Amino acid sequence: MSKKTELIQSVKGTRDLLPGETGLWQRVEDEARRVFAAYNFREIRTPILEQTALFARSVGTDTDIVTKEMYTFEDRDSEALTLRPEATASVVRAYIEHGLYNEGGIHKLYYFGPMFRRERPQKGRYRQFYQIGAEVLGSDHPTIDAEVLEMLMLLLERLGLKEFKLLINSVGCAKCRPEYLKKLRHALEEVKAQLCADCQRRAHTNPLRVLDCKIEADQPVIERLPHILDHLCPECRQHFECVTTELEERGVAFEIVPRLVRGLDYYTRTTFEITSGLLGAQNALLGGGRYDGLSEMLGGPPAPGFGFAIGQDRLVLTVEESAGIELKPPLDVYVAWMGEAARGPAMRLTRELRREGVSAETSFQQVKLKKSVGLANKLRVRHTVIIGEDEVASGQYQLKDMETGEQKAVDKGQLAAAIKAKQGGTAGPAGEPSPQAE
Ligand code: AMP
16 A cells, blocks of 8 residues: 655744735835835845854843744854844844945945744744844934834835834943843842742843743733833933934834833844734834944944844734735736637737736637636736737737726737836736636
């Protein structure tokens, strides 16, 4: 008896994005590129594989990411490598490695791509997930913080997002944070017995992280701990005041949340998160902040930075829930042909349309007119071109507008222009289910 071959499935926490979904992903990416370009950001692409030390040093050795979540392995030559869990450290590494700071001024960079963290998978949380991020390197001016947040708001607005909230805080700097940490440690000594086991450990190793705890029973105790905002040095206080004033001037609504410290060690001063009520338990849509010492931590020159990472998986979910943007059907035209004599002309016309940037599909075998119209409807095309023997003889093909039902004869050389004119010159791909033509 033959043994049934076992099915190989995708790795837990990873997923395939099928053509029905990728249209929306592309739409989100296109909009992000447009908004980033309007603010003078340029794309950077860094490797997915990095040396493990990059993340240990920057993200922090007592963070969940580094202690529990990284995909780390020894390469064949014993080098310790990690699939990047985030990209800020990589961008700063590249900035230092290529001496971009020598060019002077500030660098505004953005990236798209997959990140890897071995978390417990659930809706909106994956082991391979995608981020859209941006970083500004080379200045600690509070206007940068405000401008980047304004840019984010524009992007979310363009994507028709509803029900989101900007939460901000300041976590101080190397000058004022140690003093605050001393007070926090002291306060934690008194109450740590009432906290969860993780927090009891963090009270010693990384007390700031206690503020990040999500355990319900710990919350009343954590609420009473000292607030970092009450312990900022004059420079950090002024920086934070400038950021909040500028946000008000720019009409960006926000809420100050003194507990917002974020899960990575490199943050200084401004930290922020945008949460969405449409996301359920995993409600953080994006997060970021200032990291003025990160470049030095990685052996580079002083290069203050500010950036964010949007969880693209969650952004797409939120855009879907908000139903804020409409996708254009993926295909512009279906070319229906009847009779062997029409096959060649139909193939040539399809090729011509595609070369003109009009997306087109045709059948590779004869299909009756009625079935062709059904297929065109299924493909959700705006236009169908009909070519039979009479049309081949006259060189005038029938152009049918599937929305209005109107049909007219158009010279074959004029078809691409006629279709483009009707579409306002916006012919081209978008995304939606695209059944294959026969
Ligand atoms: P972080 O790099 O931790 O600041 O995360 C930035 C954003 O990435 C979060 O606000 C989430 O939207 C997203 N994100 C982080 N981890 C995951 C994950 N495991 N699955 C999906 N999205 C994630």
